[in-house]
Structure formats: structure tokens, C-alpha cells
Amino acid sequence: MAFLLDVIKGIFMGIANVIPGVSGGTMAVSLGIYDKFISSITGFFKNWRKSCKILLPIVIGIGIGIIGFTYAIEYLLSQHTFVTCMTFVGLIFGGLPMLYTDMRAKMTETKSKIGVGNVIAFVGLFAVVVGLPMLGVGSETSSVLAGTPVNMLILFFVGVIAAATMVIPGVSGSLVLMILGYYYGIINTIKNFLEALKVMDLDALLNGFLVLVPFGIGVLIGIAGIAKIIEYLFNKHSVMTYSAIFGLVLGSPIAIFYNTGLYKHLNEVSIIKLFLGLILCIIGGVMTYYLGKKEA
Template sequence: MKFILDTIKGALIGIANVIPGVSGGTMAVSLGIYNRLISSISHLFKDFKKSIATLIPILLGCALGIVGFSYAIKYLLANQPLPTCLAFLGLILGGIPVLFKDMKEGIKKSKNGRLTAANVLAFLLLFAFAIALPLLKSSDDTLMILTATPGTMIILFFMGVIASATMVIPGVSGSMIMMILGYYYGIINSITSFIDGLKAGSISAMAAQLGILIPFGIGAVLGIFLISKLIEYLFERHTVSTYAAILGLILSSPFGIFYNTNALAHFTIPGFLIGIILFAAGGFVTWYMGRKHA
């Protein structure tokens, strides 16, 4: 049952990583598996068996979520942006009670036993950062179709490092970073084209996309591993400030979601009502699943 539950949580994290403005790291925090995920990645070689047992269902679900939702995201954001964004907003904000609980425990264990000016500053700085970041997004994604040239493959490796590192940081959307850098739709198209080639049994179609996806994937694995080490250090040495920073990122996420998808421009009463229902359902699902993290 735990394997299935972790696979579902992994799928939600994968789906979140595909949505521009939605943070996979935030989703992991909301679902109550963030610390366990970071610890397993950073201690992969030190405690291999335990780490692999933790990572397999989460990464399996994550892969399924990314591949499956790469198709759905095009339709949903084009045709139902408001209900889609409200659903994911509910999934994100539903995890705040779990985060508050962990933060309170961190405050109790801290030297001062209360919030400090440094904690508040960490919250404000990261809140402001997450608000400012979407404003950098250009109106066009300049590389909608990627070709596997040597230069592009090198760039994609570094794009993978950057995107995966930001995917792990709660409140920062890796897909939004990819949009800012101009590679979001190119990667999404490569994923869907590879799956289309796989379904058609076309080796040439798959091979053309592997030249794009392999360097990006290698960079992504390296980025996740490096940033996990950093985040684990921050949790150990600056626990409350780290939680405060994450909280600032999470509370600013509604702006990033709605700004990047332009969902409010498609406001309709039926869409809004459906979205509110999905928001409540998503919040309940995240709150309920987050309680299972212990």
C-alpha cells in the first residue's frame, strides 16, 4: 500500500513539474515526502538499499506523471486554464498545515525557541523572489522545435542541470525556468514526439528525440543530486529559516501560476465554479496524503 501511495505522490510531483508556475518541490512538501526524498537522493551511495527503496516508487510515479501529463497539459491550458490552475493551487496550498507543523517543531528545537529576524527575512526574500521570477518570462518560447546538434546537446545538458535543480526547490517552478530560458515547449514536444515514435514503433523517430532527451536527462540527474546536498545542509544548519523560505515560496505560488498561464483572462462562471470544486478537492487530497508522511 505504501508503494502505491508513494507512486501516486510521485505522479503528482511529476505532473506539477510540467505545469508552468507550479513547483514540483512544493508539491513534494505538500504531500509530506520532501525531506524523505531529499535525504534518499543525497544519501544514495551511503545508504543505497534504503534510498533505492524510497526512490523507486516516487521516481516511477514522477516519470508516469511527466510523460502522461505532457500530452494533457497542452489541451488543459489551452481549453480549461482556470479550472486547471485552481486544481493545482488547491493541491499546493493543502500542504501548508503539514509545513506549519514541521516548522513549529523546528522552532521548538531551535536555540531561541522562537522566530527570529533572520527567519522573517528569509520568508520575505524568497516570497519577493518568487513574485519577481515570473515577470522575467518572455512572451515567446524561442525554441519550440529542437534538433540534436552538438551545440544544442551541450546547452540541453546545462538546461537539465538548471531545470532539475529548480524543480527540487519548493516554490520555484522548473517548467517556468525553462520557459524563461526558451526551452519549455521544445522539451515538451521532444517528450511527446518520443512517445509517439514509441507507439508507432518508429526507431528513427525515437532516435531523433533521444539526442535531445539524453543530455537533458543526464544534466537533470546531476542537478537534482547537487541541489539535494545543499538543501539537506540548509535543513540541518538553518532549519527554521529554510522552512520560512519555503513557506514564502509556497505562499507566492498563486501569482506565478496565474501569471504564467494567463488563466484569469479566460474567466467564466462555470469554469470558476468547477475550479473551486477542484481547488477544494485538491486541497483535501494533499492535506490527507501529507498526514501519511510520517
């Protein structure tokens, strides 16, 4: 049962990483698996058996979420933008009670109080996650990326940057990919690779392999590198780190609404969509809260 629950949580993380503006790290925090996910990565070589046991269901779920939602993301965000965004707002906010409980426990353990530094961390990181989408996006391409040596090198570093931001709660790795101008290229390459796999188109498979492998290696290196930093912050500056995460989490819905362009069309949302969006927001929140309590 625990294995299946972690697979489900991994699926939510994978889906979150596909949506620009939604943070896979935030989803992991909301679902109550962030700490063990990070510690399993940083302690992999010290206790690889335990780390594999923890990471395997989560990674399986992430893979299912990314592959499955790659096909759905464009349709949902273009045809059902408000309802989709509200669902993820609920999924994100549903983890706030558990996050608050963890923070209070750390404050009691370390005999800390909310000070000026915590407020600065909260406001600063809130501003980062809200301001990031407003930086604008790079020149995007809707075509499949070519597996040239130059692209392979670039995609390795893009993978490092994107993965580092995927692990940080509140920061959307897919949004960073969009800002760098590689979001749709990666999404379309994944879709093209899966389609080529169905018909065994060897040329398309080779091109996809040459694009996705260096990107994937960069992702793994980026996750491992940032995980060490995150673990240090939780161990040495836990309350301030929680304060910063609160800022990131609370700023995420604003980033989602801005990045999808939904804020421009809120007055056009019908009563039916408004009602459905609120219902799905509540359902998403309850689901995340329940999964988080299961983990606790």
C-alpha cells in the same frame, strides 16, 4: 499500500513539474515526502538499498506524471485554464498545515523563535517566486529540438539548471525552462519520441534519444547537487529554511496565475467555472492534506 501511496505522490510531483509556475519541490513538501526524497538522494551511496526503496516508487510516479500529463497540459491550460490552476492551488495549499506543524516542531526542538531573519527569508523568497515569471520568457519554439552536438551540450546545462530549480520548493523548473526558451521544445520532443516509439520510427527515436539523454543526465546531476545544499540548510538553518519555503509556497499561486495569463481574464470566468474551480481547489487541498498526514 505505502508503495502505491508514494507512486501517487510521485505522479503529482511529475505533473507539477510539467506545469509552468507549479513547483515539483513545493508539491513534495505539501505531500510530506520532501525530506525523505532529498535525504535519499544525498545518502544514496552511503545506503543505496534504503535509498532505492524510497526513491523507486516516487521516481516511477514522477515518470508516469510527466509522460501522462505531457499530452494533457496544453489542452487543459488553453481550454480550462482557471479550473486547472485552481486545482493546483488547492494541491499546493493543502500541504500548508503539515508544513506549519513541521516548522513548529523544529522551533520547539531548537528552541527558536520567529525573528527578523526569518521574516526576511520569507519576504525575499516570496518576491523571488512572484517576480520570476515577470522577467519574461525567451524566444520559444514549438518545434521538436534537433539532436545536434551543440544542442546536446546546451541541453545538458539546461537540464542541470532546470533540475536544480525543480528540487527547490516554490521554484518551477518548467517555468525556468520557459524563461530559457526550451520548455515547448522539450515537451514536443518528448511527445514526438513517444509517438515515434509507437510506430518504431528509428530516425525520430534517434533524434529524441540524442536530445533527451543529455538533458536527462543534466537533470540527474542538477538534482544531486542542489539536494546536498538543501539538506545542509535543513540541518543547520531549519527554521529559516522553513520560513523561506513558506514564502515560496504562498507565492506559487500568484506565479501560476501570472504565467498562464489567467490574471488578465479573471473577469471573464463564468459562474459555473468559478464554482467548479473552487470545488476542485478544495478537493485538491483535502487530497494533499490527507496524503501528507498519511506520510506523517
